[in-house]
Amino acid sequence: MDFYIVLGVDRAASVSDVKRAYRRLARKYHPDINPGDREAEAFFLRVTEAYETLIDPDRRQDYDVNGGRHVGPPVGEVEFQGFDFSGITAARDESASTFGDLFADVFVNSAASRTSGTGGGGVDLHARVGVAFEEAMKGGERELTLTRVARCDVCGGSGVRRDVEVRCPECAGSGQLRWTRGHMVFSRQCVQCRGSGRRSQRPCGACRTEGVVSRTEVVVVPIPAGVIDGMRLRMARQGSAGSRGGEAGDLYVTVTVEPHPVFERDGDDLRLVVPIAVHEAALGARVEVPTVSGSATVRVPPGTQSGQRFRLRGRGAPSPQSGERGDLVVSVRIVLPRILDERSKELMREFGRVNSEDVRAELLG
Ligand SMILES: [Zn+2]
Ligand SMILES: [Zn+2]
Incomplete structure (x- = not known):
């Protein structure tokens, strides 16, 4: 395993190159982003080891000269030299803030990418x-x-719950995680407590650290x-x-x-068709009409024609923007009575004789 190859940087890479490479890989392979993925975890471990080595000038020089053969003490296996990363804990303390910063970055970005990809919105x-x-x-x-x-x-959206400080359950308070794979013995700093062995906060179980839950609400x-x-x-x-x-x-x-069965909206005006009787149209009348806020009286002048319009100011619909009301536009429709009795018929004949002007004069020229 070549640390430079693992991180994908060349031998002349600067500290910031190494950090950048590590950040990029951590975003992809961090165990918290790939829960249960053993391969990602194993690779992340190698990435971390490479990063820890190349970020430290002394250890980097040692690695460049000796090829990293002296990294970590042997762990008692004859045919295989085990890796033990515990030696890097001391170096980590001084870079703890950097380490924390790196992960803060990783967590923010992973949280964002899991929701909508637009910054956690x-x-x-x-x-x-x-x-x-x-x-x-x-x-x-x-x-x-x-x-x-x-x-x-439960967690107020933070994804973590503040607790009284307790022993870290992940590493049983040691600050280190150890395990073997084949003949290799691994140990690394506990990510959950960052090596301190103590935890004052724990992941929120209610939202699985997302800080949000799906809820049906009114x-x-x-x-x-x-x-x-x-x-x-x-x-x-x-x-x-x-x-x-x-x-x-x-x-x-x-x-x-x-x-509505009678009102029709036209912008903020309301339209209403009002039937009136022949004698009301001819002689004029005061007609009571409905509005959306109680009834109103329309004065129909003598000689009103069918279809004629009357405007009642401020009796229309309120504007949803300004609250100002439109008008109620009333169109009258003259309704003839069903003339069945002889007296009415006689009156209409008489009416026709008295008013003998041609109502279609304009139409025929
Ligand atoms: Zn929560
Ligand atoms: Zn721990």
Whole structure:
């Protein structure tokens, strides 16, 4: 095993070259990123050994001269010289901050890559709610049940739980992990406690160190007064939570407004067709009409034609942006009575004789 080949650096590599190579490999092969992968663990061990050796000027020189044959004491096997990495613990103490920095980097990046690949940010969620026409006019709230990634309550999103300082369960307090493979005896610093043998925090079991859990929750969606059919409401940071403190995504709620049997929306105006009787159209009348906020009276002047429009200012729909109300536009439709009795028929004949002007004069020229 050539340390330079393991790290993929050349013999003239600087300390920062070595660090960079190590960081790159640690991101890929660290046991915490590849849980249960023995091959990755074994390779990571070699990478770590190479890094520990090449980062230390004395040991690097020794390695360059002696080819690393003196690294670690023999462990009592005749035909094979075992590796023992315990000798590097002392050197590690002085580079402890560097070591910690390297891993902080690894953990942040692995956490980010596991969620969405955009710096630990949570994903946006999309939902639909249907509201009745009246509800859309008044506004209100809607409860929405959705399953989203939420911050872990147990660890507050950090992925670790603070504990009273205890003996590290990973290494039983020794700060070292030892194992044999074939004739080789391995030992390395315990990653969990970084060689201290003591642990004051432990991985959060509730979220498996992700800092987030999947949870079904009720979200209250505020429905703005005057919401328009098909409108999309954005609820900032109400989407899925980001991993380990990463910013949450947004929740987008598309609102469907049920049509109303008589009111029709046109921008912020509402349209309403009002039937009026012949005599009301001819003689004029005060007609009571419904609005979305109680009834109103429309004054129909004498001689009103079918289809004529009247505008009731401020009786339309509220603007979802400004809250200002549009108008209610009333179109009248003249409805003839079903004339069956002789008296009514006679009156209509009489009416026709008195008003004998040609109503189609303009049409025929
Ligand atoms: Zn947790
Ligand atoms: Zn430990």
